[in-house]
Amino acid sequence: MTLFGHRVPMMSSLLVWCLLWELIGRLDLMFLVPPFTAVLAAMVELVQSRQFLAATAITLRSFAVGMALAIVVGVALGVLMGRFRAADRLLGMWVNLFVSAPLSALVPILMILFGLGDTTIIATVFMFAVWIIVLDTQAGVKHISGSLVEMSKSFGAKPRDVYLKILLWAALPEILAGIRLGMIRGVKGVVIGQLLVSVIGYGELFELYSRNFLMERFWALTILVFAFAILVSELVGAIEKRIEYYAGVRQ
Structure with a gap:
Protein backbone atom coordinates (compact mmCIF):
# COMPACT_ATOMS: atom_id res chain seq x y z
CA MET A 1 0.00 0.00 0.00
CA THR A 2 1.33 3.44 -0.98
CA LEU A 3 0.44 6.69 0.81
CA PHE A 4 1.71 10.10 -0.38
CA GLY A 5 4.36 8.34 -2.45
CA HIS A 6 5.68 6.29 0.47
CA ARG A 7 5.22 2.58 0.90
CA VAL A 8 3.22 1.83 4.04
CA PRO A 9 3.22 -1.68 5.60
CA MET A 10 -0.11 -3.51 5.50
CA MET A 11 -0.06 -3.74 9.30
CA SER A 12 -0.43 0.04 9.47
CA SER A 13 -4.18 -0.19 8.92
CA LEU A 14 -4.42 -2.56 11.87
CA LEU A 15 -2.52 -0.09 14.04
CA VAL A 16 -4.89 2.69 13.00
CA TRP A 17 -7.90 0.61 14.04
CA CYS A 18 -6.22 -0.22 17.37
CA LEU A 19 -5.63 3.48 18.01
CA LEU A 20 -9.25 4.30 17.18
CA TRP A 21 -10.38 1.50 19.48
CA GLU A 22 -8.19 2.87 22.28
CA LEU A 23 -9.51 6.39 21.73
CA ILE A 24 -13.16 5.31 21.81
CA GLY A 25 -12.50 3.28 24.94
CA ARG A 26 -10.74 6.15 26.70
CA LEU A 27 -13.56 8.55 25.87
CA ASP A 28 -15.99 6.08 27.44
CA LEU A 29 -18.45 6.54 24.59
CA MET A 30 -19.78 2.98 24.90
CA PHE A 31 -19.44 0.69 27.87
CA LEU A 32 -19.32 -2.26 25.48
CA VAL A 33 -15.99 -1.01 24.04
CA PRO A 34 -13.26 -0.82 26.71
CA PRO A 35 -9.81 0.60 25.89
CA PHE A 36 -7.71 -1.66 23.69
CA THR A 37 -4.86 -1.65 26.23
CA ALA A 38 -7.30 -2.95 28.86
CA VAL A 39 -8.29 -5.73 26.47
CA LEU A 40 -4.63 -6.68 25.97
CA ALA A 41 -4.07 -6.72 29.75
CA ALA A 42 -7.14 -8.94 30.16
CA MET A 43 -5.84 -11.22 27.41
CA VAL A 44 -2.57 -11.79 29.30
CA GLU A 45 -4.53 -12.73 32.41
CA LEU A 46 -6.99 -14.83 30.43
CA VAL A 47 -4.48 -17.09 28.70
CA GLN A 48 -2.93 -17.95 32.07
CA SER A 49 -6.20 -18.95 33.74
CA ARG A 50 -7.16 -22.59 34.26
CA GLN A 51 -10.66 -21.88 33.02
CA PHE A 52 -9.34 -20.67 29.65
CA LEU A 53 -6.91 -23.59 29.30
CA ALA A 54 -9.68 -26.10 30.04
CA ALA A 55 -12.01 -24.41 27.54
CA THR A 56 -9.23 -24.35 24.93
CA ALA A 57 -8.60 -28.08 25.34
CA ILE A 58 -12.30 -28.84 24.87
CA THR A 59 -12.59 -26.52 21.87
CA LEU A 60 -9.47 -27.78 20.11
CA ARG A 61 -10.49 -31.40 20.60
CA SER A 62 -13.94 -30.79 19.12
CA PHE A 63 -12.45 -28.77 16.27
CA ALA A 64 -9.80 -31.39 15.45
CA VAL A 65 -12.22 -34.33 15.44
CA GLY A 66 -14.85 -32.46 13.45
CA MET A 67 -12.31 -31.25 10.87
CA ALA A 68 -10.76 -34.72 10.52
CA LEU A 69 -14.18 -36.19 9.75
CA ALA A 70 -14.97 -33.32 7.37
CA ILE A 71 -11.72 -33.80 5.45
CA VAL A 72 -12.14 -37.58 5.09
CA VAL A 73 -15.80 -37.41 4.07
CA GLY A 74 -15.41 -34.22 2.01
CA MET A 81 -18.72 -36.48 -7.63
CA GLY A 82 -15.78 -35.51 -9.81
CA ARG A 83 -15.42 -38.97 -11.30
CA PHE A 84 -19.04 -40.07 -11.71
CA ARG A 85 -21.72 -37.90 -13.28
CA ALA A 86 -24.49 -39.86 -11.57
CA ALA A 87 -23.03 -39.03 -8.14
CA ASP A 88 -22.73 -35.37 -9.15
CA ARG A 89 -26.39 -35.25 -10.22
CA LEU A 90 -27.51 -37.04 -7.07
CA LEU A 91 -25.48 -35.06 -4.53
CA GLY A 92 -24.62 -31.79 -6.28
CA MET A 93 -27.87 -30.00 -5.45
CA TRP A 94 -27.61 -30.90 -1.75
CA VAL A 95 -23.96 -29.88 -1.48
CA ASN A 96 -24.63 -26.49 -3.07
CA LEU A 97 -27.69 -26.05 -0.85
CA PHE A 98 -25.72 -26.63 2.36
CA VAL A 99 -22.85 -24.40 1.22
CA SER A 100 -25.21 -21.43 0.90
CA ALA A 101 -27.69 -22.32 3.67
CA PRO A 102 -27.69 -20.62 7.12
CA LEU A 103 -26.32 -23.65 8.94
CA SER A 104 -26.62 -22.00 12.36
CA ALA A 105 -30.35 -22.69 12.19
CA LEU A 106 -29.63 -26.44 12.12
CA VAL A 107 -27.54 -26.48 15.31
CA PRO A 108 -30.63 -26.78 17.60
CA ILE A 109 -31.57 -29.93 15.66
CA LEU A 110 -28.11 -31.34 16.35
CA MET A 111 -28.60 -30.50 20.02
CA ILE A 112 -31.79 -32.56 20.04
CA ILE A 122 -18.12 -32.01 16.56
CA ALA A 123 -21.19 -32.43 14.36
CA THR A 124 -21.47 -28.64 14.00
CA VAL A 125 -17.82 -28.30 12.93
CA PHE A 126 -18.31 -31.14 10.45
CA MET A 127 -21.50 -29.58 9.04
CA PHE A 128 -19.89 -26.17 8.58
CA ALA A 129 -16.67 -27.46 6.98
CA VAL A 130 -17.45 -30.50 4.86
CA TRP A 131 -19.43 -28.95 1.99
CA ILE A 132 -16.79 -26.50 0.76
CA ILE A 133 -14.21 -29.32 0.88
CA VAL A 134 -16.51 -31.43 -1.31
CA LEU A 135 -16.91 -28.66 -3.90
CA ASP A 136 -13.19 -27.82 -4.12
CA THR A 137 -12.19 -31.48 -4.34
CA GLN A 138 -14.73 -32.04 -7.08
CA ALA A 139 -13.36 -29.06 -9.00
CA GLY A 140 -9.82 -30.38 -8.69
CA VAL A 141 -10.75 -33.87 -9.91
CA LYS A 142 -12.66 -32.45 -12.89
CA HIS A 143 -9.56 -30.50 -13.95
CA ILE A 144 -7.55 -33.70 -14.30
CA SER A 145 -7.08 -34.78 -17.88
CA GLY A 146 -8.60 -38.16 -18.76
CA SER A 147 -5.42 -39.04 -20.66
CA LEU A 148 -3.49 -38.97 -17.38
CA VAL A 149 -5.76 -41.64 -15.93
CA GLU A 150 -5.66 -43.68 -19.13
CA MET A 151 -1.88 -43.55 -19.18
CA SER A 152 -1.70 -44.82 -15.59
CA LYS A 153 -3.98 -47.72 -16.49
CA SER A 154 -1.86 -48.58 -19.50
CA PHE A 155 1.10 -48.94 -17.15
CA GLY A 156 -0.85 -51.42 -15.06
CA ALA A 157 -2.18 -49.15 -12.33
CA LYS A 158 -4.97 -50.70 -10.30
CA PRO A 159 -8.15 -48.69 -9.50
CA ARG A 160 -6.85 -48.10 -5.98
CA ASP A 161 -3.57 -46.74 -7.37
CA VAL A 162 -5.44 -44.43 -9.75
CA TYR A 163 -7.30 -42.82 -6.87
CA LEU A 164 -4.50 -42.72 -4.31
CA LYS A 165 -1.51 -41.97 -6.55
CA ILE A 166 -3.02 -40.04 -9.46
CA LEU A 167 -6.33 -38.34 -8.66
CA LEU A 168 -5.64 -37.24 -5.08
CA TRP A 169 -2.18 -35.88 -5.85
CA ALA A 170 -3.25 -34.15 -9.06
CA ALA A 171 -6.21 -32.52 -7.31
CA LEU A 172 -4.17 -31.62 -4.22
CA PRO A 173 -4.07 -27.82 -4.83
CA GLU A 174 -7.87 -27.60 -4.86
CA ILE A 175 -8.21 -30.06 -1.98
CA LEU A 176 -5.96 -27.92 0.20
CA ALA A 177 -7.84 -24.78 -0.84
CA GLY A 178 -11.05 -26.45 0.26
CA ILE A 179 -9.48 -27.56 3.54
CA ARG A 180 -8.26 -24.02 4.21
CA LEU A 181 -11.74 -22.58 3.66
CA GLY A 182 -13.25 -25.48 5.56
CA MET A 183 -11.05 -24.77 8.57
CA ILE A 184 -12.19 -21.15 8.64
CA ARG A 185 -15.80 -22.30 8.49
CA GLY A 186 -14.98 -24.95 11.10
CA VAL A 187 -13.77 -22.29 13.54
CA LYS A 188 -17.06 -20.50 12.98
CA GLY A 189 -18.89 -23.77 13.57
CA VAL A 190 -17.13 -24.63 16.83
CA VAL A 191 -17.78 -21.15 18.25
CA ILE A 192 -21.42 -21.02 17.11
CA GLY A 193 -22.03 -24.52 18.41
CA GLN A 194 -20.54 -23.74 21.80
CA LEU A 195 -22.39 -20.44 22.01
CA LEU A 196 -25.72 -22.14 21.42
CA VAL A 197 -24.93 -24.99 23.81
CA SER A 198 -23.42 -22.46 26.27
CA VAL A 199 -22.20 -25.07 28.75
CA ILE A 200 -18.81 -26.10 27.40
CA GLY A 201 -15.65 -24.59 25.92
CA TYR A 202 -15.45 -21.06 24.64
CA GLY A 203 -19.24 -20.83 24.48
CA GLU A 204 -19.39 -21.07 28.26
CA LEU A 205 -16.77 -18.31 28.59
CA PHE A 206 -18.52 -16.03 26.08
CA GLU A 207 -21.78 -16.51 27.96
CA LEU A 208 -20.11 -15.84 31.32
CA TYR A 209 -18.32 -12.68 30.19
CA SER A 210 -21.28 -11.18 28.33
CA ARG A 211 -23.75 -11.93 31.14
CA ASN A 212 -21.49 -10.29 33.73
CA PHE A 213 -20.40 -7.43 31.41
CA LEU A 214 -16.71 -8.45 31.58
CA MET A 215 -16.13 -6.80 28.25
CA GLU A 216 -12.32 -6.73 28.48
CA ARG A 217 -12.25 -10.52 28.73
CA PHE A 218 -15.04 -10.87 26.16
CA TRP A 219 -13.08 -8.92 23.54
CA ALA A 220 -9.82 -10.63 24.52
CA LEU A 221 -11.38 -14.03 23.88
CA THR A 222 -12.88 -12.79 20.60
CA ILE A 223 -9.47 -11.62 19.38
CA LEU A 224 -7.91 -14.96 20.32
CA VAL A 225 -10.55 -16.84 18.33
CA PHE A 226 -9.98 -14.58 15.32
CA LYS A 241 2.19 -22.66 -2.01
CA ARG A 242 4.63 -25.54 -1.59
CA ILE A 243 2.60 -27.92 -3.76
CA GLU A 244 1.39 -25.52 -6.49
CA TYR A 245 3.46 -27.42 -9.05
CA TYR A 246 0.94 -30.27 -8.97
CA ALA A 247 -1.57 -28.01 -10.73
CA GLY A 248 0.80 -27.66 -13.70
CA VAL A 249 1.56 -31.34 -14.21
CA ARG A 250 -1.92 -32.85 -14.15
CA GLN A 251 -2.69 -32.38 -17.84
Whole structure:
Protein backbone atom coordinates (compact mmCIF):
# COMPACT_ATOMS: atom_id res chain seq x y z
CA MET A 1 0.00 0.00 0.00
CA THR A 2 1.33 3.44 -0.98
CA LEU A 3 0.44 6.69 0.81
CA PHE A 4 1.71 10.10 -0.38
CA GLY A 5 4.36 8.34 -2.45
CA HIS A 6 5.68 6.29 0.47
CA ARG A 7 5.22 2.58 0.90
CA VAL A 8 3.22 1.83 4.04
CA PRO A 9 3.22 -1.68 5.60
CA MET A 10 -0.11 -3.51 5.50
CA MET A 11 -0.06 -3.74 9.30
CA SER A 12 -0.43 0.04 9.47
CA SER A 13 -4.18 -0.19 8.92
CA LEU A 14 -4.42 -2.56 11.87
CA LEU A 15 -2.52 -0.09 14.04
CA VAL A 16 -4.89 2.69 13.00
CA TRP A 17 -7.90 0.61 14.04
CA CYS A 18 -6.22 -0.22 17.37
CA LEU A 19 -5.63 3.48 18.01
CA LEU A 20 -9.25 4.30 17.18
CA TRP A 21 -10.38 1.50 19.48
CA GLU A 22 -8.19 2.87 22.28
CA LEU A 23 -9.51 6.39 21.73
CA ILE A 24 -13.16 5.31 21.81
CA GLY A 25 -12.50 3.28 24.94
CA ARG A 26 -10.74 6.15 26.70
CA LEU A 27 -13.56 8.55 25.87
CA ASP A 28 -15.99 6.08 27.44
CA LEU A 29 -18.45 6.54 24.59
CA MET A 30 -19.78 2.98 24.90
CA PHE A 31 -19.44 0.69 27.87
CA LEU A 32 -19.32 -2.26 25.48
CA VAL A 33 -15.99 -1.01 24.04
CA PRO A 34 -13.26 -0.82 26.71
CA PRO A 35 -9.81 0.60 25.89
CA PHE A 36 -7.71 -1.66 23.69
CA THR A 37 -4.86 -1.65 26.23
CA ALA A 38 -7.30 -2.95 28.86
CA VAL A 39 -8.29 -5.73 26.47
CA LEU A 40 -4.63 -6.68 25.97
CA ALA A 41 -4.07 -6.72 29.75
CA ALA A 42 -7.14 -8.94 30.16
CA MET A 43 -5.84 -11.22 27.41
CA VAL A 44 -2.57 -11.79 29.30
CA GLU A 45 -4.53 -12.73 32.41
CA LEU A 46 -6.99 -14.83 30.43
CA VAL A 47 -4.48 -17.09 28.70
CA GLN A 48 -2.93 -17.95 32.07
CA SER A 49 -6.20 -18.95 33.74
CA ARG A 50 -7.16 -22.59 34.26
CA GLN A 51 -10.66 -21.88 33.02
CA PHE A 52 -9.34 -20.67 29.65
CA LEU A 53 -6.91 -23.59 29.30
CA ALA A 54 -9.68 -26.10 30.04
CA ALA A 55 -12.01 -24.41 27.54
CA THR A 56 -9.23 -24.35 24.93
CA ALA A 57 -8.60 -28.08 25.34
CA ILE A 58 -12.30 -28.84 24.87
CA THR A 59 -12.59 -26.52 21.87
CA LEU A 60 -9.47 -27.78 20.11
CA ARG A 61 -10.49 -31.40 20.60
CA SER A 62 -13.94 -30.79 19.12
CA PHE A 63 -12.45 -28.77 16.27
CA ALA A 64 -9.80 -31.39 15.45
CA VAL A 65 -12.22 -34.33 15.44
CA GLY A 66 -14.85 -32.46 13.45
CA MET A 67 -12.31 -31.25 10.87
CA ALA A 68 -10.76 -34.72 10.52
CA LEU A 69 -14.18 -36.19 9.75
CA ALA A 70 -14.97 -33.32 7.37
CA ILE A 71 -11.72 -33.80 5.45
CA VAL A 72 -12.14 -37.58 5.09
CA VAL A 73 -15.80 -37.41 4.07
CA GLY A 74 -15.41 -34.22 2.01
CA VAL A 75 -12.50 -35.50 -0.05
CA ALA A 76 -14.18 -38.88 -0.61
CA LEU A 77 -17.45 -37.29 -1.75
CA GLY A 78 -15.62 -34.74 -3.89
CA VAL A 79 -13.66 -37.44 -5.71
CA LEU A 80 -16.84 -39.46 -6.19
CA MET A 81 -18.72 -36.48 -7.63
CA GLY A 82 -15.78 -35.51 -9.81
CA ARG A 83 -15.42 -38.97 -11.30
CA PHE A 84 -19.04 -40.07 -11.71
CA ARG A 85 -21.72 -37.90 -13.28
CA ALA A 86 -24.49 -39.86 -11.57
CA ALA A 87 -23.03 -39.03 -8.14
CA ASP A 88 -22.73 -35.37 -9.15
CA ARG A 89 -26.39 -35.25 -10.22
CA LEU A 90 -27.51 -37.04 -7.07
CA LEU A 91 -25.48 -35.06 -4.53
CA GLY A 92 -24.62 -31.79 -6.28
CA MET A 93 -27.87 -30.00 -5.45
CA TRP A 94 -27.61 -30.90 -1.75
CA VAL A 95 -23.96 -29.88 -1.48
CA ASN A 96 -24.63 -26.49 -3.07
CA LEU A 97 -27.69 -26.05 -0.85
CA PHE A 98 -25.72 -26.63 2.36
CA VAL A 99 -22.85 -24.40 1.22
CA SER A 100 -25.21 -21.43 0.90
CA ALA A 101 -27.69 -22.32 3.67
CA PRO A 102 -27.69 -20.62 7.12
CA LEU A 103 -26.32 -23.65 8.94
CA SER A 104 -26.62 -22.00 12.36
CA ALA A 105 -30.35 -22.69 12.19
CA LEU A 106 -29.63 -26.44 12.12
CA VAL A 107 -27.54 -26.48 15.31
CA PRO A 108 -30.63 -26.78 17.60
CA ILE A 109 -31.57 -29.93 15.66
CA LEU A 110 -28.11 -31.34 16.35
CA MET A 111 -28.60 -30.50 20.02
CA ILE A 112 -31.79 -32.56 20.04
CA LEU A 113 -30.07 -35.46 18.27
CA PHE A 114 -26.76 -35.52 20.16
CA GLY A 115 -27.46 -33.66 23.41
CA LEU A 116 -25.56 -30.81 25.09
CA GLY A 117 -22.01 -32.05 24.76
CA ASP A 118 -18.92 -32.56 22.62
CA THR A 119 -20.77 -34.65 20.04
CA THR A 120 -22.98 -31.71 19.07
CA ILE A 121 -19.96 -29.43 18.67
CA ILE A 122 -18.12 -32.01 16.56
CA ALA A 123 -21.19 -32.43 14.36
CA THR A 124 -21.47 -28.64 14.00
CA VAL A 125 -17.82 -28.30 12.93
CA PHE A 126 -18.31 -31.14 10.45
CA MET A 127 -21.50 -29.58 9.04
CA PHE A 128 -19.89 -26.17 8.58
CA ALA A 129 -16.67 -27.46 6.98
CA VAL A 130 -17.45 -30.50 4.86
CA TRP A 131 -19.43 -28.95 1.99
CA ILE A 132 -16.79 -26.50 0.76
CA ILE A 133 -14.21 -29.32 0.88
CA VAL A 134 -16.51 -31.43 -1.31
CA LEU A 135 -16.91 -28.66 -3.90
CA ASP A 136 -13.19 -27.82 -4.12
CA THR A 137 -12.19 -31.48 -4.34
CA GLN A 138 -14.73 -32.04 -7.08
CA ALA A 139 -13.36 -29.06 -9.00
CA GLY A 140 -9.82 -30.38 -8.69
CA VAL A 141 -10.75 -33.87 -9.91
CA LYS A 142 -12.66 -32.45 -12.89
CA HIS A 143 -9.56 -30.50 -13.95
CA ILE A 144 -7.55 -33.70 -14.30
CA SER A 145 -7.08 -34.78 -17.88
CA GLY A 146 -8.60 -38.16 -18.76
CA SER A 147 -5.42 -39.04 -20.66
CA LEU A 148 -3.49 -38.97 -17.38
CA VAL A 149 -5.76 -41.64 -15.93
CA GLU A 150 -5.66 -43.68 -19.13
CA MET A 151 -1.88 -43.55 -19.18
CA SER A 152 -1.70 -44.82 -15.59
CA LYS A 153 -3.98 -47.72 -16.49
CA SER A 154 -1.86 -48.58 -19.50
CA PHE A 155 1.10 -48.94 -17.15
CA GLY A 156 -0.85 -51.42 -15.06
CA ALA A 157 -2.18 -49.15 -12.33
CA LYS A 158 -4.97 -50.70 -10.30
CA PRO A 159 -8.15 -48.69 -9.50
CA ARG A 160 -6.85 -48.10 -5.98
CA ASP A 161 -3.57 -46.74 -7.37
CA VAL A 162 -5.44 -44.43 -9.75
CA TYR A 163 -7.30 -42.82 -6.87
CA LEU A 164 -4.50 -42.72 -4.31
CA LYS A 165 -1.51 -41.97 -6.55
CA ILE A 166 -3.02 -40.04 -9.46
CA LEU A 167 -6.33 -38.34 -8.66
CA LEU A 168 -5.64 -37.24 -5.08
CA TRP A 169 -2.18 -35.88 -5.85
CA ALA A 170 -3.25 -34.15 -9.06
CA ALA A 171 -6.21 -32.52 -7.31
CA LEU A 172 -4.17 -31.62 -4.22
CA PRO A 173 -4.07 -27.82 -4.83
CA GLU A 174 -7.87 -27.60 -4.86
CA ILE A 175 -8.21 -30.06 -1.98
CA LEU A 176 -5.96 -27.92 0.20
CA ALA A 177 -7.84 -24.78 -0.84
CA GLY A 178 -11.05 -26.45 0.26
CA ILE A 179 -9.48 -27.56 3.54
CA ARG A 180 -8.26 -24.02 4.21
CA LEU A 181 -11.74 -22.58 3.66
CA GLY A 182 -13.25 -25.48 5.56
CA MET A 183 -11.05 -24.77 8.57
CA ILE A 184 -12.19 -21.15 8.64
CA ARG A 185 -15.80 -22.30 8.49
CA GLY A 186 -14.98 -24.95 11.10
CA VAL A 187 -13.77 -22.29 13.54
CA LYS A 188 -17.06 -20.50 12.98
CA GLY A 189 -18.89 -23.77 13.57
CA VAL A 190 -17.13 -24.63 16.83
CA VAL A 191 -17.78 -21.15 18.25
CA ILE A 192 -21.42 -21.02 17.11
CA GLY A 193 -22.03 -24.52 18.41
CA GLN A 194 -20.54 -23.74 21.80
CA LEU A 195 -22.39 -20.44 22.01
CA LEU A 196 -25.72 -22.14 21.42
CA VAL A 197 -24.93 -24.99 23.81
CA SER A 198 -23.42 -22.46 26.27
CA VAL A 199 -22.20 -25.07 28.75
CA ILE A 200 -18.81 -26.10 27.40
CA GLY A 201 -15.65 -24.59 25.92
CA TYR A 202 -15.45 -21.06 24.64
CA GLY A 203 -19.24 -20.83 24.48
CA GLU A 204 -19.39 -21.07 28.26
CA LEU A 205 -16.77 -18.31 28.59
CA PHE A 206 -18.52 -16.03 26.08
CA GLU A 207 -21.78 -16.51 27.96
CA LEU A 208 -20.11 -15.84 31.32
CA TYR A 209 -18.32 -12.68 30.19
CA SER A 210 -21.28 -11.18 28.33
CA ARG A 211 -23.75 -11.93 31.14
CA ASN A 212 -21.49 -10.29 33.73
CA PHE A 213 -20.40 -7.43 31.41
CA LEU A 214 -16.71 -8.45 31.58
CA MET A 215 -16.13 -6.80 28.25
CA GLU A 216 -12.32 -6.73 28.48
CA ARG A 217 -12.25 -10.52 28.73
CA PHE A 218 -15.04 -10.87 26.16
CA TRP A 219 -13.08 -8.92 23.54
CA ALA A 220 -9.82 -10.63 24.52
CA LEU A 221 -11.38 -14.03 23.88
CA THR A 222 -12.88 -12.79 20.60
CA ILE A 223 -9.47 -11.62 19.38
CA LEU A 224 -7.91 -14.96 20.32
CA VAL A 225 -10.55 -16.84 18.33
CA PHE A 226 -9.98 -14.58 15.32
CA ALA A 227 -6.22 -15.07 15.63
CA PHE A 228 -6.65 -18.85 15.68
CA ALA A 229 -8.77 -18.75 12.50
CA ILE A 230 -6.15 -16.63 10.72
CA LEU A 231 -3.34 -18.90 11.94
CA VAL A 232 -4.86 -22.14 10.64
CA SER A 233 -5.71 -20.45 7.35
CA GLU A 234 -2.15 -19.19 6.90
CA LEU A 235 -0.65 -22.59 7.79
CA VAL A 236 -2.71 -24.39 5.17
CA GLY A 237 -2.03 -21.54 2.73
CA ALA A 238 1.72 -22.03 3.22
CA ILE A 239 1.32 -25.73 2.40
CA GLU A 240 -0.68 -24.78 -0.70
CA LYS A 241 2.19 -22.66 -2.01
CA ARG A 242 4.63 -25.54 -1.59
CA ILE A 243 2.60 -27.92 -3.76
CA GLU A 244 1.39 -25.52 -6.49
CA TYR A 245 3.46 -27.42 -9.05
CA TYR A 246 0.94 -30.27 -8.97
CA ALA A 247 -1.57 -28.01 -10.73
CA GLY A 248 0.80 -27.66 -13.70
CA VAL A 249 1.56 -31.34 -14.21
CA ARG A 250 -1.92 -32.85 -14.15
CA GLN A 251 -2.69 -32.38 -17.84
